[in-house]
Amino acid sequence: MRIIIEEMKKIFHPVMMLIFVLINLLMYYIFIDFDVTVFPNGRPATDMYNIGIEMVEKYGYELDEDELKDFKKVFRQEINKADKYIQADQEFAKLGITNYREYQEMRNGDHENPAIERLSSRIMFEDGVDLFWEIPERENIIEEMEFVNERYGYSYTDGKLTDKQELRIQEIVQSGTVNAIFPAYPVQDNFQTISHSIAITILVSVIFMISPIFIRDYKNNMFGLQYSSKIGRSLFMKKVAAGMLSAFIITTFLIIVYYGMYSTNDIGMFLESEINSFMGSVYWYDFTFLQLILMTVLLTYVIMLSMSLLAIFVSSICKNYISIIGILLPLFAVVYWLIKTRALPVEAFFLTRTQWEIGIIYSIMIMIPTAAISWKVKRKQRIDITD
Amino acid sequence: MRILLYEIRKVILSPVILALTVLFLGFNFFLIYENSYIKDDLRSINQLAHMYGTEINAEMLKRMQSDYEASLEKVNEITNSVVSKKYQNMDELYSDRTFYIPEKFSEKNIQLFNNTALLDFYYNNSLHIEESFLSRDPIKIAEYELKVYGISGPAAELIRSQFDNFSERYKEVHENNEYKHLFPAQSVWETHLLLFKTMFKALLIESLILTVLVTAYxxxxxxxxxxxxLTYSSKRGRKLWLDKFCASLITNISILSILFVISLAAYFSVFSYKEFWHVPISSYFNAGKEWFMSWWNLSFIEYLAAAIVLAYLLIVLFTLMTVVLARWIRNSYLVFFTFLCLFGVIFINQGLFPNSSILFLLGSFTPVHLILNSVVWFMQRAITFTAYYEIITIVAWFVILLLFVMYCTRSFRKCDLK
Amino acid sequence: MLTVNNVSKNFGKDSVLEDIQLEFSNGVYGLLAPNGAGKTTLIKMLTTLLYPTKGEILFEGQNIFSMGENYRDLIGYLPQAFGYYKNYNPYQYLQYLAALKGISKQAANNKIPKLLKLVALEDAIKKKMRTFSGGMIQRVGIAQAMLNDPKILILDEPTAGLDPKERVRFRNLLSDLARDRIVILSTHIVSDVESIANQIIMIKDKQVLVKDSIQAICQKLNGKVFETEMEFGQVQPFREQYLSLSERQENGKMLIRYIAEECSSPNWNQVSPTLEDVFLFEYQDQVMEQLK
Known part of the structure; x- marks a missing residue:
């Protein structure tokens, strides 16, 4: 353990720590800050979010039939309010609009009418009347719920579903899980972007800190002393352990910091919601939002640890720093792409993602670095230390 | 000279740099391949341009019209015989949902439909091109941009003070008919985005990465x-530092050239621009969301050349920047990451200033902003407000960085080497 | 007792050492050979960094490679160009190596100040090593080698960078230490080992040339080493006839020390041979080549 601590001291070199902090400040500012400070982002995201809260507070985590009726009642009340608003407004009268339905029809029917565009732009953007934002969203929710059998899961799969996908949708609908109240837009979307940004920030930080692990000793001509001391060649394993432990510490620290910031987004009330909701997407698994977050954290760890192991391996075979960067850069690009498109939950567990593909990605991600390191460990036992 | 060659050889023989260059080229080929589905369309557009010339004028429109009408008639004959229907224009045919075109018509007929549709598209858009152009008011667009970026106060005033130039250029484009040319339509094929955003950005970032690595190395x-x-106590002594500096510049420029020549050769051999080399870049067909005319009357090839020159200048600037860093940081690993941080700091510098401050506007006058926005180089935009944005940025940073480099040269000559 | 048994070492196809047969018991051994003769290779095998291509190395009858860390626990090693972290001070550096050597932190805490005092670095204990001179670094290296109180102390060119005063100190220290341990000292500087080595080992043509006490080795040249004075003009033809060992100007003439089979002139003074004479004699081909 003492050797591991000594090795970790070298990893957490003050200059490295300084740049580590700088990298994180910058990446936070460029990639994460926006999704933390601006949530929900504009309209109708804010309205959707507010309706979601209202629903969870009123109906709990599921919307049953009675509650749907109640929701419709609220919807009708809102329309009545909108009607009153319209009747009170002179400009609507000028255009001959007397209630919300007429207003809606005119908007849908007559795109070219500049007067109506001007008017709706005034009430939506300038005055920002909540009613006119919320009503379409409520209408949407009601429609999604009423047509759940016909529409759920189809909207974003082009209607071409495999039997397995079909079955999964059926399962969710029939078990009633689909009644879950979970405003995927904007809650899930926000989580998706932010979890990507966090993962990538941690990835850069971890790779930066861990990569010099062996080359630092090589450059300092330490090999002769190290491998002739009592610990001998087993130092290699100790150093790998030190690297992995450091990667774990860095990852944990950054996850706490960044997810701590994420927690200021006020999504606490949805943590218990099922994510397979009529208001959202279809997943292969029955998770609550909290479980989805925990899975994301777990897989973030897997990615970070496997990439650290790979970085450790690269560090042990490289003779100069430029080679390390040159080799790790394309690998980083691949993992970046994986994180952005498929490797993390939200999209990893989507109905559109075949689960064996995700399995293969993670198997490769775990197996290649492990195999490389064990090859290196075995080799290290046998070869001459000439450096 | 010999020293220079030896210095260059050190990096050229480094397998990592070679491998990365090859990998980057492979990636660029992949980008081209991924977008190659538009190449047949581009060939058709070239044929079209070949037939009617690229300049839109009354005579050309007339020819287009008669051809279009003849072609449409043929189409109608065919549709009449197959589905007993006639159409006013191609849109109507394509939006007819009562049958499925590939099922009812032969390959040859579909080819005719497509050609007619293309002719239809180009004829109708050419016919209304003046209206469309006039409907884009540069001042209005600029005001909208101000609103989007939330720019106010002195900054907004500074931009507004340039509005005369905005309109003047707009008038000029209108009068000299720069906008009245055929070009692969941005709204459909997005070639400007493909070339100057996807390809250029990839090329620039790739060269940037190699530049930093090579220079640090x-x-x-x-x-x-x-x-x-040994080396700094030789006869050449500290001047070797300057040799290294020159070697970095030469290598970086060479790598950039290799990347550009090979990638662009591949690009233009896949995507045909045969008829469009001399079409003004401000052709209204080339207008996109973020741009619709350039500050200068440039043909496509001139614009491309200008963009390439700018790319070279940027790489030189970033070489200077890395040289300065490498003077003070002797570990190339840290040089690379410090460079990344510096890049990030320059990128976010505008966040330090309020949106009303002129400094906020000047904050975008950096090579970092330039290298990330190749798609709008030399284009009229509110946020960069002057026609000389690129030139000012490059010159100013050249001066600053050259001063730094000179300081580094002197300080290196005098520093202790332990 | 450390035994090197028929050890050969090849790097790829190049053979560096062949059939080396050596035995070490307590005392100072001087490993004397010109550069490139394979000293460092032999030493790296003794420290388990290199594996013999053929043969075995035994400590108390056990193969040192199968003894593994039990063997390495017994050795102290100062490599020729050894590494250190510039931003560490000697204390941190020795603590780090103590960890590698399996010495407890408390034990190391007690030991480090003593060792640094021994190498006269007690004032620099908290100074970053980047500020150290070559000699100071070398002394930290010596301290490092003695950290685990080794039974076998292996020093590769240990006096490089030490000034004459430090050398003397160092030699005394080694004689002291060698009473109850094996000290193997590799060098090509004859004076380093002349006064303290119990035995000298010379390697030539990939093999052990001699392993004997200094006296016995010098015996070889007894009666063959002479000194004489001559005019400068005579030196060149003389050199072609005899192996010149050293030359220096004295009283406007050249005083020359050389080897000859027998005394053939009354002007010649027979002198007693030194280790340096033997070294130059044995490696004369190389010396000649170097002179050309």
Missing amino acids: IMNFEFDRGTYL
Whole structure:
């Protein structure tokens, strides 16, 4: 353990720590800050979010039939309010609009009418009347719920579903899980972007800190002393352990910091919601939002640890720093792409993602670095230390 | 000269740099391949341009019209015989949902439909091109941009003070008919985005990465290998630092050239621009969301050349920047990451200033902003407000960085080498 | 007792050492050979960094490679160009190596100040090593080698960078230490080992040339080493006839020390041979080549 601590001291070199902090400040500012400070982002995201809260507070985590009726009642009340608003407004009268339905029809029917565009732009953007934002969203929710059998899961799969996908949708609908109240837009979307940004920030930080692990000793001509001391060649394993432990510490620290910031987004009330909701997407698994977050954290760890192991391996075979960067850069690009498109939950567990593909990605991600390191460990036992 | 060659050889023989260059080229080929589905359309557009010329004028429109009408008639004959229907225009045919075109018509007929549709599209858009152009008011667009970026106060005033130039250029484009040319339509094929955003950005970022690696590698080679006591005490002495500096510049420029020549050769061999080399870049067909006319009357090839020159200048600037860093940081690993941080700091510098401050506007006058926005180089935009945005940025940073480099040269000559 | 048994070492196809047969018991051994003769290779095998291509190395009858860390626990090693972290001070550096050597932190805490005092670095204990001179670094290296109170102390060119005063100190220290341990000292500087080595080992043509006490080795040249004075003009033809060992100007003439089979002139003074004479004699081909 003492050797591991000594090795970790070298990893957490003050200059490295300084740049580590700088990298994180910058990446936070460029990639994460926006999704933390601006949530929900504009309209109708804010309205959707507010309706979601209202629903969870009123109906709990599921919307049953009675509650749907109640929701419709609220919807009708809102329309009545909108009607009153319209009747009170002179400009609507000028255009001959007397209630919300007429207003809606005119908007849908007559795109070219500049007067109506001007008017709706005034009430939506300038005055920002909540009613006119919320009503379409409520209408949407009601429609999604009423047509759940016909529409759920189809909207974003082009209607071409495999039997397995079909079955999964059926399962969710029939078990009633689909009644879950979970405003995927904007809650899930926000989580998706932010979890990507966090993962990538941690990835850069971890790779930066861990990569010099062996080359630092090589450059300092330490090999002769190290491998002739009592610990001998087993130092290699100790150093790998030190690297992995450091990667774990860095990852944990950054996850706490960044997810701590994420927690200021006020999504606490949805943590218990099922994510397979009529208001959202279809997943292969029955998770609550909290479980989805925990899975994301777990897989973030897997990615970070496997990439650290790979970085450790690269560090042990490289003779100069430029080679390390040159080799790790394309690998980083691949993992970046994986994180952005498929490797993390939200999209990893989507109905559109075949689960064996995700399995293969993670198997490769775990197996290649492990195999490389064990090859290196075995080799290290046998070869001459000439450096 | 010999020293220079030896210095360059050190990096050229480094397998990592070679491998990365090859990998980057492979990636660029992939980008081209991924977008190659538009190449047949581009060939058709070239044929069209070949037939009618690229300049839109009354005579050309007339020819187009008669051809279009003849072609449409043929189409109608065919549709009449197959589905007993006639159409006013191609849109109507394509939006007819009562049958499925590939099922009812032969390959040859579909080809005719497509050609007619293309002719239809180009004829109708050419016919209304003046209206469309006039409907885009540069001042209005600029005001909208101000609103989007939330720019106010002195900054907004500064931009507004340039509005005369905005309109003047707009008038000029209108009068000299720069906008009245055929070009692969941005709204459909997005070739400007493909070339100047996707390809250029990839090329620029790739060269940037290699630039930083190469420069850090060359500048710190002797410190890395522990040969610095030998080399800097040789007859050449500290001047070797300047040789290394030149070697970095030459290598970076060469790598950029290799990447550009090979990638662009591949690009233009896949995507045909045969008829469009001399079409003004401000052709209204080339207008996109973020741009619709350039500050200068440039043909496509001139614009491309200008963009390439700018790319070279940027790489030189970033070489200077890395040289300065490598002067003070002898570990090339840290040079690379410090460069990334510096890049990030320059990128976010505008966040330090309120949106009303002129400094906020000047904050975008950096090579970092330039390298990330190749798609709007030389284009009229509110946020960069002057026609000389690129030139000012490049010149100003050249001066600053050259001063830094000179300071570094002097300080290196005088520094202790332990 | 450390035994090197028929050890050969090849790097790829190049053979560096062949059939080396050596035995070490307590005392100072001087490993004397010109550069490139394979000293460092032999030493790296003794420290388990290199594996013999053929043969075995035994400590108390056990193969040192199968003894593994039990063997390495017994050795102290100062490599020729050894590494250190510039931003560490000697204390941190020795603590780090103590960890590698399996010495407890408390034990190391007690030991480090003593060792640094021994190498006269007690004032620099908290100074970053980047500020150290070559000699100071070398002394930290010596301290490092003695950290685990080794039974076998292996020093590769240990006096490089030490000034004459430090050398003397160092030699005394080694004689002291060698009473109850094996000290193997590799060098090509004859004076380093002349006064303290119990035995000298010379390697030539990939093999052990001699392993004997200094006296016995010098015996070889007894009666063959002479000194004489001559005019400068005579030196060149003389050199072609005899192996010149050293030359220096004295009283406007050249005083020359050389080897000859027998005394053939009354002007010649027979002198007693030194280790340096033997070294130059044995490696004369190389010396000649170097002179050319």
